[in-house]
Amino acid sequence: MEISQKLKGLNKFNYMEEYLNINNLEKEFLLEELHKSIVVVGNNLYIDHFLCQNYFFDIDPFGETTNNAFINLQYKTKVTLYRKYLKEKDYDSVLNILDKQKKMEWFIKHHKKIYSNIGNTKYFKMFSWILTYVDHHYPYRKNYSKIIKLGRNPRLMMSKNEKKLFSKLPQLIKIYRGVCVDLNFKKIEESHRELLIGNSWTLDYEKASWFSKNHAPKFHQAAKSKKIILSCEIGKKDVIAYFKERNEEEIFVDYKKININNILIQNYK
Numbered sequence: 001m002e003i004s005q006k007l008k009g010l011n012k013f014n015y016m017e018e019y020l021n022i023n024n025l026e027k028e029f030l031l032e033e034l035h036k037s038i039v040v041v042g043n044n045l046y047i048d049h050f051l052c053q054n055y056f057f058d059i060d061p062f063g064e065t066t067n068n069a070f071i072n073l074q075y076k077t078k079v080t081l082y083r084k085y086l087k088e089k090d091y092d093s094v095l096n097i098l099d100k101q102k103k104m105e106w107f108i109k110h111h112k113k114i115y116s117n118i119g120n121t122k123y124f125k126m127f128s129w130i131l132t133y134v135d136h137h138y139p140y141r142k143n144y145s146k147i148i149k150l151g152r153n154p155r156l157m158m159s160k161n162e163k164k165l166f167s168k169l170p171q172l173i174k175i176y177r178g179v180c181v182d183l184n185f186k187k188i189e190e191s192h193r194e195l196l197i198g199n200s201w202t203l204d205y206e207k208a209s210w211f212s213k214n215h216a217p218k219f220h221q222a223a224k225s226k227k228i229i230l231s232c233e234i235g236k237k238d239v240i241a242y243f244k245e246r247n248e249e250e251i252f253v254d255y256k257k258i259n260i261n262n263i264l265i266q267n268y269k
Contacts, residue, residue, distance in 0.1 A: 178212025
């Protein structure tokens, strides 16, 4: 079963609280191996482990609590499965038990081993699925070029229908990207390349507008910001892949190769 089918629904291991009553668990001390994964958020402590990222249940590293018991259970369940799937080289199932934003992080770390074990076609299919599934690419995009370079044909990321639609596009393509910037932003500098330009653009101006209004603000930390639409023209030969699955008309490019002098800026209206 392809990963896009296998992982489409919510994963029960990531939503265990829906399957059991935490108050029925016996209180426990937090497992020793999870102590190094403790993070502070506000006045509470949580676990941020690649197998167990949980910001819904605060933990107590020094006492016995039912929240600790739940985190321990979640971790022990996943680590058992994780070792099993790794031994079987079942990377689809590994990704299935990881939380949403941990999937790309894990794939990047293990991409060479994954490639050697599953081959070019499955490797790019897996990468393309994670690309369209993960919401926030900023922490990872520096690694995308080495992932693509390892394989021989990144166009394998596209489905048969996407390849057909892509073949009909003109040789010069106009693309858009919706972002948020500080209120005093005036023009794109080279220092903005990684954060603002990014890999993911779209052929659809309205979709870029939607991202500028609804998605980009989630990841922009400034108290006061404004929404803008970036646009530019690129050669079809410079497109790494085209994705249609989520109806976003997404154009995936190497953000390092876009000429910032050719980018037009329009305020969102």
